[in-house]
Each structure stands twice: as C-alpha cells, then as structure tokens.
Amino acid sequence: MDLTHLFIHWSNMNLIYQYNHLKIAIESKPIGGYRGKVGTLTVSHANYLVFTEWSKEDLTNLAAITQKILQIHEKEHISNSLIFGRQRAITFVPYPRCNWYEKVQGAYHAIFGSSILKQNQIDQISQFYRTAFKNMDFESDIESLPTLEKPLKKPADPFCKDVVLSKQRIATVSKEGENYEILHDNRPKGRLKKDPHILIIPSAESGHVDGSKVPLKRRIHMLELVQKTMQIFEKEKFKDCLYLERNGKKLQSVPHKHSHIIGIQFPKNRWERIRAFLRLLLPSALSKPELKKRIDLYKPHFVA
Incomplete structure (x- = not known):
C-alpha cells in the first residue's frame, strides 16, 4: 500500500x-x-x-x-x-x-x-x-465472554468429515487442547488461480459455534493462525493478504466456523479487477496434482 x-x-x-x-x-x-x-x-x-x-x-x-x-x-x-x-x-x-x-x-x-x-x-x-x-x-x-466448552452436537457438515478434510489438509495444529485444521481451498478465490488460499477450521463439533458465541480463546487461536499464514504469504512476496470470515448461516457456504486467508497481487487496472470479480464469484477447481503441490509447499510451515 x-x-x-x-x-x-x-x-x-x-x-x-x-x-x-x-x-x-x-x-x-x-x-x-x-x-x-x-x-x-x-x-x-x-x-x-x-x-x-x-x-x-x-x-x-x-x-x-x-x-x-x-x-x-x-x-x-x-x-x-x-x-x-x-x-x-x-x-x-x-x-x-x-x-x-x-x-x-x-x-x-x-x-x-x-x-x-x-x-x-x-x-x-x-x-x-x-x-x-x-x-x-x-x-x-x-x-464474561464465552469460554471454551463442549458445543452441542449438530448434524455433520463437510468440514466434520475426514473424507473431505484429508483431500485438502495441510496440517492439524493443536493449541491449548483445541485442534484446528489447516486446509488449502480446492477452489482458490485469489485474483489468479495460482494465488494461495488457506482455510483455518476448528476441528469437528467445535466449528458449530458461530458469531459472538465463539469462545474468546478460540478466536485468539484462529487469529494467531491467520497472522502466521499472512506472514508466510508475505515472505512469498505477496503484496496483499486478505482475511475473510463469514458469520451467520445465510452468509456461510459451509455451516462450520472457518477463516480464509488469501495471498494476492491486488488488481491494478479495470480488466484485472473484472477478472478478479468473476473468479471471486465463480472460482475454478484445482486439479489433484495442483492441490497436492500446494499442500506439500505449505506443510513444512505448520508441521513441527
């Protein structure tokens, strides 16, 4: 900037x-x-x-x-x-x-x-x-903000299922007894398809708590992981890093708490902005080899 x-x-x-x-x-x-x-x-x-x-x-x-x-x-x-x-x-x-x-x-x-x-x-x-x-x-x-507690059981969503997570998982990170899945999005929403797009997801039922009911500790954990991911992207020379979090059932694509971190070179002219807008609305999927390459690239940053 x-x-x-x-x-x-x-x-x-x-x-x-x-x-x-x-x-x-x-x-x-x-x-x-x-x-x-x-x-x-x-x-x-x-x-x-x-x-x-x-x-x-x-x-x-x-x-x-x-x-x-x-x-x-x-x-x-x-x-x-x-x-x-x-x-x-x-x-x-x-x-x-x-x-x-x-x-x-x-x-x-x-x-x-x-x-x-x-x-x-x-x-x-x-x-x-x-x-x-x-x-x-x-x-x-x-x-008096909410503290960590076991959430009520709700129907499993895609981010509760290992068959989904295993295809995109970079690592599982533990913080104070809470587990967080680090995934690479299979439909990255950066300006270009090659731009990295990482997800931070509370594991299993922990992700069913949303909005102001999310425990303070969990928000701190997620922000720490968001910051770490942005620091990784900065070292890769991405001039802009975006952090996105949707709260509320109607706004979320998956009803499970998660944060998006995207490394981009922000579009400079109108044509680049139009392309970025279309990619944001209709992102194309990575091939299996492309996704594996991204996972292998970022795994060393999150696995001790």
Whole structure:
C-alpha cells in the first residue's frame, strides 16, 4: 500500500472508540455501501502497524473487539456479518438482509471500491455506535465472554468429515487442547488461480459455534493462525493478504466456523479487477496434482 493510498484510507475513517492500541472507526467508503445505522466498522492499529506485526496482546484485544461488534449486530437482529481484513485494517460488514443482492454488492465493492457515505449517514452510524460502546463496561464484559466448552452436537457438515478434510489438509495444529485444521481451498478465490488460499477450521463439533458465541480463546487461536499464514504469504512476496470470515448461516457456504486467508497481487487496472470479480464469484477447481503441490509447499510451515 503506497503512502497516498494510506493517507486516503486514514482520511476516510471516523474514530468511535479506542481499546488499548486498537482504534475502532467508521469506514466512510464501506463494502456494501450504506446499510442503515448499523454501519461498517474498521479496526486498525494506533501505531500504524500492519496486521503481521501486531503483538499477542493486540490479537487478544482484536478477538474481544470482534465479539463485542458481533454482539451489537446480533442485538439489532443482524446475525450475518463479514469480517474482511487486509494488512492495515480489519473491517466488519453487516448483512442485514443477506440476500443475493447484498452478497454480490459486497463482492463488487471488495474489488472495485465503493462510493463515500453522505455526512448525515456517517453521523447516524456514529451516534449509534458511540451509544453502543458507551453503554459497555468493556473490561468486565471481556471477562464474561464465552469460554471454551463442549458445543452441542449438530448434524455433520463437510468440514466434520475426514473424507473431505484429508483431500485438502495441510496440517492439524493443536493449541491449548483445541485442534484446528489447516486446509488449502480446492477452489482458490485469489485474483489468479495460482494465488494461495488457506482455510483455518476448528476441528469437528467445535466449528458449530458461530458469531459472538465463539469462545474468546478460540478466536485468539484462529487469529494467531491467520497472522502466521499472512506472514508466510508475505515472505512469498505477496503484496496483499486478505482475511475473510463469514458469520451467520445465510452468509456461510459451509455451516462450520472457518477463516480464509488469501495471498494476492491486488488488481491494478479495470480488466484485472473484472477478472478478479468473476473468479471471486465463480472460482475454478484445482486439479489433484495442483492441490497436492500446494499442500506439500505449505506443510513444512505448520508441521513441527
């Protein structure tokens, strides 16, 4: 990201709240455009650090902020929210209707950008979130966030089945007794088919917990793995790394908690953006040899 782009990025933000080193602000050029008072929020580092440089404490704070923002959305009966992250900011996008139009609109804005909100819209969103955060005892609320516990049994989904996981598995990573599957997506959604696309998935029934009910420790574990994956992609000279997480049944393609991390060279011209948009909507599958090559490439980074 060049300095001009960075300046524009910061100038488009409206600070709502700061928790330790992390700033929570309104994004005035949001993915999805104006969606009412429950608008799009952006979290960034007060010291202008990129996500791959955030400390363990920063990741813990981001996990807590994530839970609080999702709680605010859910109280407003918005159960579907997208977390869209790049190196310098993590954005929280509400999907109040979560119909095909909102989904396509969100994908379009992620590639082509969106128009700036009107000042009265920014004021409405600011007033709503300032009131929401003012009414929180943030420190004590964090202590009361969900802890790790055995989730209720639900019907098995594709990410519960080893016959699916074994075809895409890079590694299984254990953190504090919790297992996480590291997979390579068989239909990568980067700008080019060769761009890496890794999934972080809580193993088995742990993945059936969604939204603000995800235990804080599990969010921290997943963010640590997201950060590690981005660091790997950075070493491979990918200038942009995307972090995606869908919350809510209507927004998820598989009803199992998971995070996407994609290494890309962000499209520079309109033709590249059109191709990237089409790949995002209709990604083509990797062949078995191509997928195995990706798995073999990343396995040493995750297997001790």
